[in-house]
Amino acid sequence: MAVIAGNWKMHLGPSDATDFMKSVDTASVPTVHELIVFPPAVSLHVVSSSAARDPRLQVGVQNIHWEDSGAFTGEISAPMAADAGATFALVGHSERRHVFGESDGDTRLKVKAAVRAGLVPVLCVGETLQERQSGRLDEVILRQLDATLDELRVAERFLIAYEPVWAIGTGETATPADASDAHAVLRARLEDALGVAGSATVPILYGGSVKPGNAAELMSAADVDGVLVGGASLDPASFREIAAATG
Numbered sequence: 001m002a003v004i005a006g007n008w009k010m011h012l013g014p015s016d017a018t019d020f021m022k023s024v025d026t027a028s029v030p031t032v033h034e035l036i037v038f039p040p041a042v043s044l045h046v047v048s049s050s051a052a053r054d055p056r057l058q059v060g061v062q063n064i065h066w067e068d069s070g071a072f073t074g075e076i077s078a079p080m081a082a083d084a085g086a087t088f089a090l091v092g093h094s095e096r097r098h099v100f101g102e103s104d105g106d107t108r109l110k111v112k113a114a115v116r117a118g119l120v121p122v123l124c125v126g127e128t129l130q131e132r133q134s135g136r137l138d139e140v141i142l143r144q145l146d147a148t149l150d151e152l153r154v155a156e157r158f159l160i161a162y163e164p165v166w167a168i169g170t171g172e173t174a175t176p177a178d179a180s181d182a183h184a185v186l187r188a189r190l191e192d193a194l195g196v197a198g199s200a201t202v203p204i205l206y207g208g209s210v211k212p213g214n215a216a217e218l219m220s221a222a223d224v225d226g227v228l229v230g231g232a233s234l235d236p237a238s239f240r241e242i243a244a245a246t247g
């Protein structure tokens, strides 16, 4: 079983999202796989409720505020996302951390809000190129995980996505060995915190320039339980091909 998730970022508004859902057709994807798409918030409702919706696709929100409601112009809350059909929430995506300046403290509060609303958090962690080159990979991804562990451990379910910042949207992909090494570090921490059995229920996905041509190789790497795909998930055929390639 693998998880194949598509992060649409700021693409596919309601009309394009409806077209995606009409043509994605996941019948060729092995049924053991779990498929999730993360549309922009304005498309959540059409994706989750479209009559043409592929019943195998689950839906998540890309970002939430940590409060449930209030005077936060432009923000959306976890309960609102759930009401619009989301069952998953991305938290700590590198673009949130590095473009919008989200701190580890913010991600902790967002994980807490997601869990409170019954959403499944997908915590994203990953190092910059400079952090990797200075030998700080393990320190950075463990710091990001540790900041949220107390909130994650009370969730009924959660996922982790290891996404090296230097590989997101750049065409640069971690090698399968790079992905396995980082995933093993995260897995060891999860085992310490949750025990071997508790940790085994937490998929660790790899993300960073995954495409139809490299998905199978990455997916076959040790400790890689799925993929989080940005750019290549926008085209229904490419998303389907990635999911099918990981059988």
Ligand code: PEP
Pocket (backbone or CB within 6 Å): 007, 009, 163, 167, 168, 169, 170, 171, 207, 208, 209, 210, 228, 229, 230, 231, 232
């Ligand atoms: C992402 O947005 O999570 C991502 C991995 O993007 P891309 O596949 O485009 O690198």
